[in-house]
Amino acid sequence: MAVVCTNRLSLIVKFIERHNKIFKMSSLSGKSINVNLGDMRIKYKDKSKTFTEDQLDCKEPIGQFKAWFEVASKTPGILEANAMCLGTATKTGIPSVRPVLLKGFSDKGFKFYTNYESRKGRELAENPVAALTFFWEPLRRTVRIEGDVEKTSDEDSDEYFTSRPFASQVGAHASKQSAVIAGRESLMIKEREFLAQFSDGKVPRPPCW
Numbered sequence: 001m002a003v004v005c006t007n008r009l010s011l012i013v014k015f016i017e018r019h020n021k022i023f024k025m026s027s028l029s030g031k032s033i034n035v036n037l038g039d040m041r042i043k044y045k046d047k048s049k050t051f052t053e054d055q056l057d058c059k060e061p062i063g064q065f066k067a068w069f070e071v072a073s074k075t076p077g078i079l080e081a082n083a084m085c086l087g088t089a090t091k092t093g094i095p096s097v098r099p100v101l102l103k104g105f106s107d108k109g110f111k112f113y114t115n116y117e118s119r120k121g122r123e124l125a126e127n128p129v130a131a132l133t134f135f136w137e138p139l140r141r142t143v144r145i146e147g148d149v150e151k152t153s154d155e156d157s158d159e160y161f162t163s164r165p166f167a168s169q170v171g172a173h174a175s176k177q178s179a180v181i182a183g184r185e186s187l188m189i190k191e192r193e194f195l196a197q198f199s200d201g202k203v204p205r206p207p208c209w
């Protein structure tokens with residue numbers, strides 16, 4: 001993937017054939033696609049509603065995040081206020097981004113849980129920095145967070161894993177995150193195997209979670 005930044009106002013993102021599979025699928029249609037979205041816009045708030053510093057609830061960022069998060073959590077139309085985009089990159093700087101759920105925050109940082117063997121897990125292992133964004137559209141609000149990333153303790157992971165619903169715990173065993181699988185049926189088979197294995201309802205946390 002290459003990003004060509006022509007000037008401050010326009011940014012062209014060029015996808016070079018990195019993910020052959022995606023390109024093979026799109027070329028199956030045989031038609032080229034070129035969609036211009038230049039006119040797609042909504043009316044933003046007018047100048048009388050400009051956000052100014054005196055509207056801040058708190059002069060330090062975590063306190064401000066807490067205040068905004070509480071509002072977002074109670075705003076109708078925001079289904080998951082804790083959904084955020086997590087950006088990671090390989091050691092050589094190839095970026096990737098996906099949604100994850102915020103599972104806690106404090107003065108020490110922002111916490112999410114994932115599979116250490118997933119793509120994001122592998123990228124964080126080789127390049128332990130990340131970027132997060134929240135976009136609370138009904139509030140017209142975004143928050144950007146960047147920083148170093150470290151693993152939580154085993155005890156913390158255990159506690160969270162135990163709090164997950166049984167089906168999600170079994171899913172963590174059955175599904176290898178980010179891996180290509182033979183098909184849905186193979187996943188279903190694995191799920192049935194693990195359901196049988198953990199029929200007593202006790203599911204240990206897989207070491208990669």
Ligand SMILES: Cc1cc2nc3c(=O)[nH]c(=O)nc-3n(C[C@H](O)[C@H](O)[C@H](O)COP(=O)(O)O)c2cc1C
Pocket residue numbers: 080083096097098099100101102112113114115118119120121177178
């Ligand atoms: C709303 C939403 C929340 C998600 N939350 C998580 C999460 O907390 N942890 C996680 O590992 N994956 C989560 N996922 C799945 C990820 O977006 C992603 O598909 C998966 O983790 C594999 O990502 P990777 O291949 O880039 O590592 C979530 C997906 C959605 C749509």
